[in-house]
Amino acid sequence: MSTLEIKDLHVSVKTEEGDKEILKGVDLTVKSGEVHAIMGPNGSGKSTLAYSIAGHPKYDVTSGSVTLDGVDILSMTVDQRARAGLFLAMQYPVEVPGVSVANFLRTAKTAIDGEAPKLRTWVKDVNEALERVTLDKEFAQRSVNEGFSGGEKKRHEIAQLELLNPKFAVLDETDSGLDIDALRVVSDGVNRYSTQGDRGVLLITHYTRILQYIKPDYVHVFVAGRLAESGGRELADQLEAEGYDKYVKAAAQA
Amino acid sequence: MTATQTVAEALELSPVESHLHPEGSFNVEDHAVPSGLEEIWRFTPLKRLRGLHQDTPLDGDDFKVEVDAADGVTAVSVPAADSARGASGYVPVDRVSARAWEAAQSVFEVTIPANAVIDEPTTIRLHGEGLEKAAAGHLLVRAGQFSKAVVVVDYDGSATWAENIEVVLEDGAQLTFVTIQDWNDDSVHVVTQHARVGRDAELRHIAVSLGGDVVRASTSADYLGTGGSVEMLGVYFADAGQHIEHRLFVDHTAPRTKSNVEYKGALQGKDAHTVWIGNVLIRKEAEGILTYESNDNLVLTDGAKADSVPNLEIETGDIEGAGHASTTGRFDDEHLFYLQSRGIEEEEARRLVVHGFFNDIIRRIGVPSLQERLVASIEEELAEHVGRLA
Numbered sequence A: 001m002s003t004l005e006i007k008d009l010h011v012s013v014k015t016e017e018g019d020k021e022i023l024k025g026v027d028l029t030v031k032s033g034e035v036h037a038i039m040g041p042n043g044s045g046k047s048t049l050a051y052s053i054a055g056h057p058k059y060d061v062t063s064g065s066v067t068l069d070g071v072d073i074l075s076m077t078v079d080q081r082a083r084a085g086l087f088l089a090m091q092y093p094v095e096v097p098g099v100s101v102a103n104f105l106r107t108a109k110t111a112i113d114g115e116a117p118k119l120r121t122w123v124k125d126v127n128e129a130l131e132r133v134t135l136d137k138e139f140a141q142r143s144v145n146e147g148f149s150g151g152e153k154k155r156h157e158i159a160q161l162e163l164l165n166p167k168f169a170v171l172d173e174t175d176s177g178l179d180i181d182a183l184r185v186v187s188d189g190v191n192r193y194s195t196q197g198d199r200g201v202l203l204i205t206h207y208t209r210i211l212q213y214i215k216p217d218y219v220h221v222f223v224a225g226r227l228a229e230s231g232g233r234e235l236a237d238q239l240e241a242e243g244y245d246k247y248v249k250a251a252a253q254a
Numbered sequence B: 001m002t003a004t005q006t007v008a009e010a011l012e013l014s015p016v017e018s019h020l021h022p023e024g025s026f027n028v029e030d031h032a033v034p035s036g037l038e039e040i041w042r043f044t045p046l047k048r049l050r051g052l053h054q055d056t057p058l059d060g061d062d063f064k065v066e067v068d069a070a071d072g073v074t075a076v077s078v079p080a081a082d083s084a085r086g087a088s089g090y091v092p093v094d095r096v097s098a099r100a101w102e103a104a105q106s107v108f109e110v111t112i113p114a115n116a117v118i119d120e121p122t123t124i125r126l127h128g129e130g131l132e133k134a135a136a137g138h139l140l141v142r143a144g145q146f147s148k149a150v151v152v153v154d155y156d157g158s159a160t161w162a163e164n165i166e167v168v169l170e171d172g173a174q175l176t177f178v179t180i181q182d183w184n185d186d187s188v189h190v191v192t193q194h195a196r197v198g199r200d201a202e203l204r205h206i207a208v209s210l211g212g213d214v215v216r217a218s219t220s221a222d223y224l225g226t227g228g229s230v231e232m233l234g235v236y237f238a239d240a241g242q243h244i245e246h247r248l249f250v251d252h253t254a255p256r257t258k259s260n261v262e263y264k265g266a267l268q269g270k271d272a273h274t275v276w277i278g279n280v281l282i283r284k285e286a287e288g289i290l291t292y293e294s295n296d297n298l299v300l301t302d303g304a305k306a307d308s309v310p311n312l313e314i315e316t317g318d319i320e321g322a323g324h325a326s327t328t329g330r331f332d333d334e335h336l337f338y339l340q341s342r343g344i345e346e347e348e349a350r351r352l353v354v355h356g357f358f359n360d361i362i363r364r365i366g367v368p369s370l371q372e373r374l375v376a377s378i379e380e381e382l383a384e385h386v387g388r389l390a
Helices: A046-054 A078-084 A103-114 A119-132 A137-141 A151-165 A180-194 A233-242 A246-254 B005-013 B095-103 B332-339 B346-362 B368-388
Strands: A003-015 A016-030 A035-039 A059-068 A086-089 A096-100 A168-172 A198-206 A217-225 A227-230 B063-068 B075-079 B106-112 B124-127 B135-143 B146-158 B158-171 B174-181 B188-197 B202-209 B214-223 B229-238 B244-251 B259-266 B273-282 B289-299 B307-313 B321-329
Touching: A003 A046, A003 B202, A016 A046, A016 A059, A016 A198, A016 A227, A035 A233, A046 A059, A046 A078, A046 A168, A046 A198, A078 A103, A078 B332, A086 A151, A086 B244, A096 A103, A096 B332, A096 B346, A103 A119, A103 A137, A103 A151, A103 B095, A103 B332, A103 B346, A119 A151, A119 A180, A119 B095, A137 B346, A151 A180, A168 A180, A180 A198, A217 A246, A227 B135, A233 A246, A233 B214, A246 B095, B075 B095, B095 B135, B095 B146, B095 B188, B095 B332, B106 B124, B106 B146, B106 B158, B135 B146, B135 B307, B146 B259, B158 B202, B174 B188, B174 B214, B188 B202, B188 B229, B188 B307, B202 B214, B202 B244, B214 B229, B229 B244, B229 B368, B259 B273, B259 B307, B259 B346, B273 B289, B273 B321, B289 B346, B307 B321, B346 B368
Parallel strands: A035 A198, A035 A217, A086 A168, A168 A198, B106 B135, B124 B146, B135 B158, B146 B174, B158 B188, B174 B202, B188 B214, B202 B229, B214 B244, B229 B259, B244 B273, B259 B289, B273 B307, B289 B321
Antiparallel strands: A003 A016, A003 A059, A217 A227, B063 B124, B075 B106
């Protein structure tokens, strides 16, 4: 049983006009076994939240805290956070030329586990993980994300999620740009991961579409750098019907 | 009539006025001592050449040659006067090359018989055993019609070495020719290579430059018939104070020929300097050719400098394609972030990115033992300096 706790998180980025605050006090607690959906309009800061948790150097945490089972993760490097049990599935996974998927996955698995995976079972595990997200096993020999279609990149992220099996997964718009078949494949992967029961999911999305396949326990509306409202699944239905207008207007008047 | 004249006439090329195509001469006096201002010398630290470009005698013999010839390949040293040198049509294009031509007492000739298909590489190891006396060498590799072979020249030790290399591919020959500069950090090596590619012949030319104080390798290729193909792949790694210079020139002298030049280099440490010049000339006769050249540099630390100059001169409009690209950059933070976000430590992530950068070329070399050795060499370079990666 683990807890990822975000308290009063303020995050800025450097722009030409000076520092610009993107996150303006985010409070959120995710426990293992829970699926939280964070929904919001473009530019609300959803991705900033994801990248700040993962530790991207572009984002500067000015105040607040993020802890994993009470341990401060903001003082950790990006790789330490991953080894502590965090995983970020990226909206735009990065191409790493010349590094094969097989080599990348083995290196990552070794880093996360602190020991090399057993050769005999590992190849089989990788092939099966790729197969589950309908990627051919020849993908293991290709360079990481290089020349992958948008959908293949997302499915590759989910294959990593299953192989590395972190305590908490932050999925940053993993559903965007996917056709319905790919969306199903990706959702199935997330569901296999979350139904283990002791893993937490923070699902960041712009659309309600993916919530037909992944059933969140909690839905949060994210507007102008903070949570505007939190509720259960019914909140997603309300957003589907009414959109974000109400929240955007309220935030503008605040 | 000499072999050179015969070949020159066989080519029947229209004259071309191009700075890419200097007039050669066997006469040393026709090549003035360079001042460093000349286009072909402006990147080279002449002061560190130990007089190779001036008049330093090239009569040293502090080196050893070891040959491991594959079955069917002959590799022997022949007195210069009795040798077939000049068979590639090469005429020295600069003073160091003309001096090396004049000074070489013997020519090392590697001959692959016609129709022989030989998987096992033929390796020539040149081991330098002293810097004081400069020396000159000449290597001639001849691949017979429809032969297929791999020839590796492996340099190590300490030497001050001026050299000409000629490579001749007869019609339909396939040759992989590899040079590995694994010198000690005090060596100076100025080498000029020329390849003549026959009809439908395929040359894969692979240059690996890791060691040496100054390495300057000028490599040119032209075509004796249609359908010839040249692939030039290069990998280099310059450390503090090292100067590594590659000058490539592909002269498309025949129709429907192909060339692909790809060099990748990494630099680390103060005053590490690399130079890449990629010249391509497409002659009026060279209709329907296809050429591409690219150079990528990865600058790992402050204080290193990469020069990269692609040149393309086109004298016919009727070609299939011609292009070039050059990039020089630092580590991409997004690469590191992605790898680190999967738990991989920063140092390890940097290693992976550098290996990946070179792997694009290394995995295409096609000689497994060499590929393994290169990956290990790069790992060694990285291990040596990884603390300084910042």
